[in-house]
Amino acid sequence: MLKIINNKDFSDFSDKAKAAPRQRSHHNLHETLDAGVQRLFIATEPDTYMRPHRHSEAHKWELFLVLKGQLDLLIFNEQGEVTERHSLSPETNRAIEVPPNVWHGYACMQAGTVGLEIKEGAYVPTPAEDFAPWSPAEGEDGADEYREWMRSAQVK
Template sequence: MLKIISNQDFDTFSNNAKLAPRQRSHHNLHEQLDANVQRLFISTEPDTYMRPHRHSESHKWELFLVLKGQLDLLIFNDEGQLTQRHSLSPDTNRAIEIPPGTWHGYACMSEGTVGLEIKEGAYLPTQPQDFASWSPAEGEDGADAYRDWMRTAQPISE
């Protein structure tokens, strides 16, 4: 089946994110969670918190493209120090591929941001050991402050 995503769909995705308690929404293109390739649009608003995590399975790379708005990708070392920051937007870097085992998180930098995530399936919920223990869980005390820190933090000099 041919799947067409229009600018009007982007507006709908963004409106869904604005109305969502987590300030983000997903629109899957894959029909089954066990699909070999996961393809989904992720709409985000600046108040969303995307906790640093990794995909520890050796085949779980992640390709992320920003089609509207801006997300900043943050890369961390095992101790939780920010080592890289990359702007993703139609005006900067459009896409980035993250290798398996890389600690990363995203900071939404503008309203109405829409990205496309592609990664190898099947979908499995992130395991507790793959969320960064040095960052607060979503909804915990300190999560909003950590999200705000993520928006402005700069990498350490190595």
């Protein structure tokens, strides 16, 4: 069966993100969480916090394409310093692939941002050791401040 995503769907994804407590929403294209390839649209708003993390499994690369709006990808070293920052938008870099074991996080820079994430499955929740120990967990004290820092942090 064909799966067609149109501009109305993008608007719906964004409306769901705006209404969500986490300020983001997911729309899976894969049928089950154990699918061999995970494909999902992610709508984000500037107040979402995407905590820095890594995918420590050798096969867990992550391909991210921004189709509307802007996200900035931050790459960190083991100490939590920003070593790379890349703008992702229709006007800049459309896509980026993050290899396994790279500390990274995203900062939503524009309301109504919609991206497409593709990665090898099956879906497994991120284990605690794969979240950056130098960043606060979502909902913890300091998470909002860290999110705001991520929006402007520069390479050292």
